Amino acid sequence: MRVFNFAAGPATLPLEVLEQAQAELTDWRGSGMSVMEISHRSKAFIGVAAEAEADLRELMAIPQNYKVLFLQGGATGQFAAVPMNLATADSVVDYVNTGNWSKKAIAEAKSYCAQVNVAADSGDTKYCTVPAQDTWKLTPGAAYLHYTPNETIGGVEFPFIPQSGDVPLVADFSSSILSRPVDVSKFGLIYGGAQKNIGPSGICVVIVREDLIGRARAGTPSIWNYKEMAATDSMSNTPPTFGWYIAGLVFKWIKKNGGLAAMGERNSQKAAHLYAAIDSSGFYANPVPVAYRSWMNVPFTLAKPDLDKTFLAQAHAAGLTNLEGHRSVGGMRASIYNAMPPAGIDALIAFMQEFQRRHG
Numbered sequence: 001m002r003v004f005n006f007a008a009g010p011a012t013l014p015l016e017v018l019e020q021a022q023a024e025l026t027d028w029r030g031s032g033m034s035v036m037e038i039s040h041r042s043k044a045f046i047g048v049a050a051e052a053e054a055d056l057r058e059l060m061a062i063p064q065n066y067k068v069l070f071l072q073g074g075a076t077g078q079f080a081a082v083p084m085n086l087a088t089a090d091s092v093v094d095y096v097n098t099g100n101w102s103k104k105a106i107a108e109a110k111s112y113c114a115q116v117n118v119a120a121d122s123g124d125t126k127y128c129t130v131p132a133q134d135t136w137k138l139t140p141g142a143a144y145l146h147y148t149p150n151e152t153i154g155g156v157e158f159p160f161i162p163q164s165g166d167v168p169l170v171a172d173f174s175s176s177i178l179s180r181p182v183d184v185s186k187f188g189l190i191y192g193g194a195q196k197n198i199g200p201s202g203i204c205v206v207i208v209r210e211d212l213i214g215r216a217r218a219g220t221p222s223i224w225n226y227k228e229m230a231a232t233d234s235m236s237n238t239p240p241t242f243g244w245y246i247a248g249l250v251f252k253w254i255k256k257n258g259g260l261a262a263m264g265e266r267n268s269q270k271a272a273h274l275y276a277a278i279d280s281s282g283f284y285a286n287p288v289p290v291a292y293r294s295w296m297n298v299p300f301t302l303a304k305p306d307l308d309k310t311f312l313a314q315a316h317a318a319g320l321t322n323l324e325g326h327r328s329v330g331g332m333r334a335s336i337y338n339a340m341p342p343a344g345i346d347a348l349i350a351f352m353q354e355f356q357r358r359h360g
């Protein structure tokens with residue numbers, strides 16, 4: 001029996017995708033082998049990779065002057081690769097700090113750039129908001145401006161795309177990529193680990209404007225050098241072939257289900273439904289002001305925190321898994337990425353209401 005899995009990442013995948021992968025696991029397209037047993041240099045696998053890229057380009061309407069890379073090392077690898085590729089050791093780089101993942105990106109950048117300017121920080125609201133752009137202290141001529149559109153742990157999402165003028169805008173879209181349409185042309189670089197909204201862990205998608213390629217500092221590892229990886233179609237070394245294949249199936253699933261406009265519509269409704277149930281309960285609470293609430297990650301607390309363990313155990317028994325909040329914040333968190341069906345939200349809300357009736 002499949003459960004509704006609310007894990008933040010690795011996260012639930014569409015059942016149809018898993019079933020297709022299962023059906024062709026031992027004999028992929030009549031080859032007598034699984035896709036993970038064939039060479040990444042084979043015509044067949046290069047076809048898989050090219051199709052995945054073409055589908056992602058179509059879904060996100062990625063302009064021609066951007067390269068799409070499928071890299072290893074996760075989003076955490078990009079925390080280092082971004083300054084190595086886009087900045088020199090003495091460039092100024094601007095960061096916006098809206099929570100845990102911003103902080104990690106900033107900490108890593110400090111190993112590569114002497115001048116990491118935190119242009120805005122929402123610490124005064126305990127990282128429950130996004131600072132208004134007119135309060136940011138941006139550096140004219142910075143090598144780039146980095147921000148985190150969706151803070152996976154805090155459940156805080158930007159309701160706007162920052163204006164960065166001529167400074168390249170860099171975004172860690174790990175937990176909200178493909179969740180709704182986005183205007184890629186506003187960005188210099190977008191990156192996102194696959195394990196939330198794309199596929200299995202092991203791949204990080206990097207979408208980078210061509211004029212930003214070729215600036216890597218000496219000492220940049222070749223597997224994170226955008227120029228090198230663009231020149232080899234992300235195959236300088238052996239890529240995570242199975243993850244790439246699954247990502248391709250997920251892209252097809254999104255296309256079949258109406259693309260990003262339909263995903264956005266569905267995600268907005270799922271989130272609104274869950275937040276409404278929390279707000280109207282008088283028992284559950286979410287600390288984020290409505291304007292900044294994430295569509296993807298919904299943290300909530302119980303009025304009686306001593307019931308947290310009971311809540312989690314009973315939810316698990318009811319087929320609602322991985323609802324514990326991040327260890328740094330406690331409480332609960334429901335991650336409701338593209339692959340979480342509306343029925344999963346309905347089941348969670350029904351469980352929460354019943355739990356409140358019995359224990360509230």
Ligand SMILES: *Cc1c(COP(=O)(O)O)cnc(C)c1O
Nearest residue numbers: 074075076101152172174175193
């Ligand atoms: C999960 C996550 C990361 C870390 O991804 P890894 O692939 O584990 O390196 C970074 N940023 C955000 C916003 C995330 O949600």
